[in-house]
Amino acid sequence: MKQIKIHDKSFGISISSESIQDRVSIIAQQLNKEYAEDTPLFIVVLNGAFVFAADLFKRLTIECEISFVKISSYQGMESTGILNELIGLSENIHCRKIVIIEDIIDSGNTIEKMINELIKEKPAEVKVATMLFKPEAFKKTYSIDYIGFEIPNDFVVGYGLDYDGLGRNLPDIYKTI
Ligand code: 5GP
């Protein structure tokens, strides 16, 4: 088995680059079909989703736009809890069809915050496409529209995902061993 070391941890291959590319093509076909009559706006959640977004976007044949956002969490001045702010969205999303592009959905907290921020602007629709999904960790009740792969509760790196800054450039996905 192909093994790598990042910082202090060893990783083994989990999903090959070939499998990832095949799956991305299928998701692109589904999106091309669903949005054939629309001009959706794809919103990419940085940093991790940039690799998946680039591969997916190249395969879209529909009319579409793309934008990149970050979610910053910080403690409020009153220490009443964590405030979340969406940084980087300059497009007017009112009445638009939105597809959020994520690298991985774990507990679902991040994607829920994203959706809650976006629906304040009253888009026509918000759907979610994620490369990876951990069903055992997911705590929400709603369903995710497009999923690349469902994976167990392992920590994974590669294909945009990092371990303490490293590993995002790996074309395959690796899990801790
Ligand atoms: P959630 O809010 O759904 O619990 O977590 C989402 C975020 O946690 C992801 O965007 C990612 O940054 C991080 N995350 C969750 N699981 C993993 C993992 O296995 N590997 C890496 N590198 N990041 C993860």
Ligand code: MG
């Ligand atoms: Mg993410």
